[in-house]
Amino acid sequence: MPFIPNTDADRKAMLERIGVKNFEELLANIPSELRFKRDFSLPDPLSELEVLRAVQLRTQCNRSVADAISFLGGGAYDHFVPAAIGHISSRSEFYTAYTPYQPEVSQGTLQVIYEYQSMIAELLGMDVSNASLYDGGSALAEAALMAVAETGKKRILVSQGVHPHYRQIIKTYLHGQQIETQWVALEQGSTSLADLKTKIDHQTAAVIIQHPNFLGNLEEVFEIAPLVHEHQALFVTSTDPISLGILEPPGNYDVDIATGEGQCLGNSLNYGGPYLGILASRLKFIRRMPGRIAGATVDTQGRRGFVLTFQTREQHIRREKATSNICTNQALIALNATVYLALLGKRGLQEVANLCLQNSHYLADEIQKLNGFQLAFPAPFFKEFVVTTPVAPAEIIDKLLPHNIYAGIDLSPFDFGLQNGLLIAVTEKRSKEEMDQFVESLKMFQK
Amino acid sequence: MEIPKELLYTEEHEWVLVDDTNNIATIGITDYAQGELGDIVFVELPSVNDEVKQMEPFGTIEAVKAVSDLFSPVSGVIVEVNTLLQEQPETINHDPYDKGWMIKVQMSNPSELDVLMDAEDYKKHIS
Numbered sequence A: 001m002p003f004i005p006n007t008d009a010d011r012k013a014m015l016e017r018i019g020v021k022n023f024e025e026l027l028a029n030i031p032s033e034l035r036f037k038r039d040f041s042l043p044d045p046l047s048e049l050e051v052l053r054a055v056q057l058r059t060q061c062n063r064s065v066a067d068a069i070s071f072l073g074g075g076a077y078d079h080f081v082p083a084a085i086g087h088i089s090s091r092s093e094f095y096t097a098y099t100p101y102q103p104e105v106s107q108g109t110l111q112v113i114y115e116y117q118s119m120i121a122e123l124l125g126m127d128v129s130n131a132s133l134y135d136g137g138s139a140l141a142e143a144a145l146m147a148v149a150e151t152g153k154k155r156i157l158v159s160q161g162v163h164p165h166y167r168q169i170i171k172t173y174l175h176g177q178q179i180e181t182q183w184v185a186l187e188q189g190s191t192s193l194a195d196l197k198t199k200i201d202h203q204t205a206a207v208i209i210q211h212p213n214f215l216g217n218l219e220e221v222f223e224i225a226p227l228v229h230e231h232q233a234l235f236v237t238s239t240d241p242i243s244l245g246i247l248e249p250p251g252n253y254d255v256d257i258a259t260g261e262g263q264c265l266g267n268s269l270n271y272g273g274p275y276l277g278i279l280a281s282r283l284k285f286i287r288r289m290p291g292r293i294a295g296a297t298v299d300t301q302g303r304r305g306f307v308l309t310f311q312t313r314e315q316h317i318r319r320e321k322a323t324s325n326i327c328t329n330q331a332l333i334a335l336n337a338t339v340y341l342a343l344l345g346k347r348g349l350q351e352v353a354n355l356c357l358q359n360s361h362y363l364a365d366e367i368q369k370l371n372g373f374q375l376a377f378p379a380p381f382f383k384e385f386v387v388t389t390p391v392a393p394a395e396i397i398d399k400l401l402p403h404n405i406y407a408g409i410d411l412s413p414f415d416f417g418l419q420n421g422l423l424i425a426v427t428e429k430r431s432k433e434e435m436d437q438f439v440e441s442l443k444m445f446q447k
Numbered sequence B: 001m002e003i004p005k006e007l008l009y010t011e012e013h014e015w016v017l018v019d020d021t022n023n024i025a026t027i028g029i030t031d032y033a034q035g036e037l038g039d040i041v042f043v044e045l046p047s048v049n050d051e052v053k054q055m056e057p058f059g060t061i062e063a064v065k066a067v068s069d070l071f072s073p074v075s076g077v078i079v080e081v082n083t084l085l086q087e088q089p090e091t092i093n094h095d096p097y098d099k100g101w102m103i104k105v106q107m108s109n110p111s112e113l114d115v116l117m118d119a120e121d122y123k124k125h126i127s
Helices: A008-018 A048-059 A083-089 A107-124 A136-151 A164-175 A193-199 A221-230 A241-245 A283-288 A315-321 A331-368 A393-403 A432-445 B031-037 B110-115 B119-126
Strands: A155-159 A180-184 A204-210 A234-239 A257-261 A277-281 A293-298 A304-309 A384-388 A421-425 B014-019 B024-029 B040-044 B057-063 B067-071 B076-081 B103-107
Touching: A083 A331, A107 A241, A107 A277, A107 A293, A107 A304, A107 A331, A136 A155, A136 A164, A136 A204, A136 A234, A136 A257, A136 A277, A136 A283, A155 A164, A155 A193, A164 A180, A180 A193, A193 A221, A204 A221, A221 A234, A234 A241, A241 A331, A277 A283, A315 B067, A331 A384, A331 A421, A331 A432, A393 A421, A393 A432, B014 B110, B103 B110
Parallel strands: A155 A180, A155 A204, A204 A234, A234 A257
Antiparallel strands: A257 A277, A293 A304, A384 A421, B014 B024, B024 B103, B040 B057, B057 B067, B076 B103
């Protein structure tokens, strides 16, 4: 396959056809000071074998969670990915990154999306799910836009417990549309109901909460929901889908739009992406949903089939008035999530969630026994928690790296005011031996 | 195709029926418009007390494969919305001039009616 599809003869023919002498003449309209006039300083071409060696040398510098004991979290988790997932999703019938452009001829892909939507809706306790979005952050920002469109109001309250990156994405999405975002402060690591009460009013389009929040803590979602609805605002949440093996689903606490990051459902960490944006809502908001939606129907002979439905929301029909500019989904990552959920089933997911809960609490208890280490917050948590450390978290992270332990996330660069906060995530993959080894290695920092 | 004589029309295929006694305008879309759209599956309408402006969108109408904005023939304040259309939007296909009406507007400037077409002009507009 030629990687440079135009030969010299091709280029000459094209230039002749449009009536310019050479490539330089084609660029004549670009002001000279904007042109890059030097030669590109690129190395000489390499053979395939040389390229392979060069790339291998670089990839060997990468460290993956397979090489270490990882306590990293913050939205990207080291859960176990059963081999069956890769086996199924790498089948050529399925292996596509996107919803197909001629969707109805790809019945298998549409059925997968339909099954994905059905499982996600059931897991979240919501009426309807879309075919997925890019990641948890963009799903949450799209939910904010839905809320603004639905309520006609232009102010969004976002808990500071929402992932700092997600908050940035929300701001990026909203600022061009003159939608105001305001943070709701935390109190002891969870959203302050007092601050929420002061800030919420009838101009509020939505209140956005992450549950469990970025710091791992559970939120008072059952108390927040009625407060939001009293003000005719929408309740929007971001949820760790694994946590729903043990926690109540968003539908049970009256959430209007439920979102989440689906990487944890059968997907590896993928160096930060591609991930899976989950978005589900009440049925009455379906025409405001971004992205694609697959539906089931019957053909002229009464046989079951699948279609993309509610397409009038989308930009190929609605043009500039489309609900969103997202016109595809994370088909492959959604497929992995679908296989994962089907493989584990209800009981499997409960077991994974239970193990996460037990592991994280075991580790938290053990770390607390060390002098100078303390749980930062009294709130209940699921699989992630913050400890305050006797030395700077960065020092701990750096010193444990050579021991093949990823200690967690240093919270000092974020806006939590936690200079000595280390965010530790514990999945079902962590054995007691691994956790004990981590605790043992932390002893060198005791004070 | 039905084009009732007592109505006024916009180029965007809305009709308006004016009640001279109270300056309330009843608004819907024409028989021609419903035929062009095909099976109507959803209408999004404003709420009572919302303001509308002449020839600005007041809602959207959605058919199976198309969606269009609805333009208000007159300016004013919404006094009534046809709630039947939320559950049975296909009423617009069956009965665009009667049961398929969409909104009633208390007109703020009845002289705006002067720019609208009568049945004769509208017939020419769509032919």
